[in-house]
Amino acid sequence: MAIDKATVLRIAKLARIEIEDEATDGLADELNAILTWVEQLSDVDTEDIVPMTSVVAVKAPQRTDNVGEATPRDELLADAPEEEDGFFVVPKVIE
């Protein structure tokens, strides 16, 4: 399926990446080239093949559900672009 300009904008919206209008044609071409190239997988017969879900054949480990040590709030907030009174600050969400 060919990716058109509208699809590029839809994917960009889903991916939360702002796309300049003049960049959409170029991006559509690039994405089409890559998707056409991966299209060759349809030549492979995968009837009755189980998709890979685990890379190495080991049982997932289990551990007791203990409360561990948390990273101190100040240390986490030290990297925040904006913080106030011990909270992360974001643009107003509720009007």
Next chain:
Amino acid sequence: MSALTDLTIAQSRIGLEKREFSARELTDAHIRACEDARELNTLVAETFDHALERADAADKRLAAGEDGLLEGVPIAVKDLYCTQGIHSTACSRILDGFEPPYESTVTENLWRQGAVMLGKANMDEFAMGSANVTSYYGNVINPWRRRSDNKPLVPGGSSGGSASAVAAHLALGAIGTDTGGSIRQPAAFCGIVGLKPTYGRCSRWGMIAFASSLDQAGPLTRTVEDAALMLSAMAGYDPKDSTSVNLQVPDYRAALTGDINGLRVGIPAEYRLDGMPAEIDTLWRQGVDWYRDAGAEIIDISLPHTKYSLPTYYIVAPAECSSNLARYDGVRYGLRETGGDLTHMYEKTRAKGFGAEVQRRIMIGTYVLSAGYYDAYYLKAQKVRTLIARDFEQAFAKVDVLLTPTAPSAAFAIGEKMDDPIAMYLNDIFTVPASLAGLPGISVPTGLSEDGLPLGLQLIGRPFEEGALMNAAQFLETVAQFTVRPPYLTGGV
């Protein structure tokens, strides 16, 4: 005695134990080398003061006889590893300035064994690239130059800064990460050894995630023995990574017996590509002859789904990346662009913070995971991946290791292969299949191209048999006698 920067890790450990030099002197020599080589742009953060402190601590432990496996050994750390309170950005603008409040498990393991960090190594942004040309902090230069012109060459990628630093003798070793070839391919381009362990051998905790079912930590060194030493220090089960495997970590150096008599070496027919450069083919045939002459058994095998590896990879890896990179939203750390409402802030932040290749892969990944396309792309790719892994399983019933070239060419100039993303993806054609199957692989420098550039051969092993793999690799290293030094070290640049 040779210059301190010309030692291998193993030699430096002997020198330190015999008090021929101190850890401080060893670190100091490497700091000076790093300062003189800033034009190569291998380090995006220099941590020299920190390194000298660690070196002094190492000297104390050496004096007390309490030294670890890598006590006093100066190394470079790919910027993908989180290092507490120190620049950790995956070389992306979106993480510029990020100093994590925690330490990755692999680096923690290395510090426990006494290793000394010189700095954070440059890399492709979020490890997405094969030439180290997508870093926010600029391109890395390969210390090698071709004879035909004097153009600066790429070091390969994504662990390009790690590879270039080790090849230019700025560090005794480095750690990188390999998702589809990001340790092995730059090792081949820079004429050094690069090992990708089995998926699960090293903890991924604190490694900035790209594609979680493929990412794996590994060493870049100048010898196979050094790779064995580093892996022994890095590997191990970690409760904080549920995909790390709870298996005993062997003494990898003890596995290097030099005995390859009766070793069954598989040669996969599908890796002989149409239009493959003659010198790559010659290098590969030479490798086959070396093993045969030494008493190994050469067995032709088939891995029929090889040609589907790259397309499979370029569905699975972008899908996982689009999910992993969703966390960069400008709220808790990193770059934030201001703009209107919350969604607009996300969109502006991610547009400015991610480079073109990262955006392209997020877009592809978002598309193949989106409603209506999931089965056709992602599910299909994971089924083909099962078949690729099965090919290897069947091959390893007949052989002990597989021998292939590491990359389809030698290092190329900065600016080449830039216009077409797929041409760049083809760099990893020989390394991606083992990644998809989770298998260990190692690249060993074995010869020079006609243009004077290093070329590597790759060995692929059975899961969790890195020891046997490195033993086979050390044979290759011994017989190839690759001792040519890059022009950067001999004053040729």
